Amino acid sequence: MSTSSGFPIGELIKQFQLTRILKGDPQTKSIALLGTINQENAIVSLEKSHFITDELNFQLEQLIEEIVTINHNDIYYWSNATLTQNLTKLPSAKVNLIYPATETHIKKYDEQKTHYVVETPEMYNKYVVPYIEGMKGDRIKWVYNILFEGKESETFVHHDTDPESGFVLLPDMKWDTINMESLYLCAIVNRKDISSVRDLNESHLPFLINLEKVIRAVTTQKFPVNSDELRIFIHYQPSYYHFHLHIVNIRHPGLGDGIAVGKAILLEDVIENIKLVGDYYQRRKIGYILGENHGLWNTEGYREDHLNSIKEKI
């Protein structure tokens, strides 16, 4: 490794001693490393650079340095390649350094191991119900502040105060509120008796159908987006146990696990499933991805029952 003299990052990175890899993301092609520089913690994160697609000057032959076929079948060929690089015009990666890094920085970048859990109704009743009880009260005070105390009300897209059918529709924290392609709204219902999808049954059908109707009507009226450009879904497990929905532009790039099967469930699916089987969500095994830092994972007995339920599949 050579560094341009006078610039500090190269000199610092030369001294970086790896402690461990915090996380890697094959989708965005990025990694975060924990290590030390001069006995102090440091975090180095690397992310591969995007291709520069200046159409006029783009030359595939100049971009590819060497290429080796992995395989081919009929008209399909796939291969690995090395690419032409240039530090200033065609870099291969962005490298960020935090030095010295605090414990908070480390936790933020640290990856937790995740598992695909197949939750049976029995597991739900045994572990999730008591867990949810412990997640109420002060932990969702911020939700009640929005619903009943006017918190964030200046951002409300819609507010219906009816205690049964009403809800607040507001921009999600993740949305910059500008870029319509990444439109991300959140609907939080006023009623307090639905903690998660597991509580929903045929008695909620009119409530859910009306919810979808109003969300679609208001969103398409207030924003330049069509009803068939919305992905409306919930999460199981949700991040807080007060019924809420996510409303996202279907073109939103890169929501990761937030819209993935094993976490997201379309409102459409919820409604249609309950129409078919009234107690669908009380009877179904539900699979979801759970991180080891999640409270449920650390509930006594939960892990063993999970392992038994997944073992049955082999």
Add this chain to the structure above:
Amino acid sequence: MSTSSGFPIGELIKQFQLTRILKGDPQTKSIALLGTINQENAIVSLEKSHFITDELNFQLEQLIEEIVTINHNDIYYWSNATLTQNLTKLPSAKVNLIYPATETHIKKYDEQKTHYVVETPEMYNKYVVPYIEGMKGDRIKWVYNILFEGKESETFVHHDTDPESGFVLLPDMKWDTINMESLYLCAIVNRKDISSVRDLNESHLPFLINLEKVIRAVTTQKFPVNSDELRIFIHYQPSYYHFHLHIVNIRHPGLGDGIAVGKAILLEDVIENIKLVGDYYQRRKIGYILGENHGLWNTEGYREDHLNSIKEKI
């Protein structure tokens, strides 16, 4: 550009004449190019490779070739770098080629407007069934090449030739076959009578349960991954109408729409739904994201029925 002799892709790519850039995705660091080789259409797609994080041998100093600081502020530094490359051990990109490419291929890779379609059973019978018929024959010859002609058989992870219950398990084209975090396998069944999830009913339960069982057993035996680290799903609409499954490491954190609700359906969900309601997939409205270039979107009447079905929701 130099190519390893005896491998065809390098020679073909040397002759590639760019027509236009079909799409670029800065999140996944990938681009798709339309061009010609010998006057015939060809699509080259490139995707940057993920970092190889073999903790024991990982050396930041060996990975970074040159580095130049962009800026720094307090404890935060950011910079650009060039990286060490090696064609076989440390490639920089995966390069796929489709040649000759049909209009269907071009449409699939082209940037396009998308819609959330709520497909009723009536729409399925009226539009999708005839559409699927037209997508058989030569269009899935490559699938039969794999299943019955030994194509790609050197890469097979598993091969059970039983015409009813058998299937091939092999690395998906999207996987570099090296990085376990992005493990991506594909299971293609031998039987030809299942075009999509819409064909599945209670008669397929033993078949599907066995499929999941064997996939989990073989995958965890052949690769350093646990059963509860696998996300197993199908697509609706699928990209080809011969029943196949996707098997992905749950840590592959976002494959874009590939694992999103509105396209991906967990095998788990399929099995549990059919257990609850035998003709679940014949009775359900199914919502999915569809691009305007998709053949279905351009089927007469389909669009109107879609708009009517989404209008009912407002």
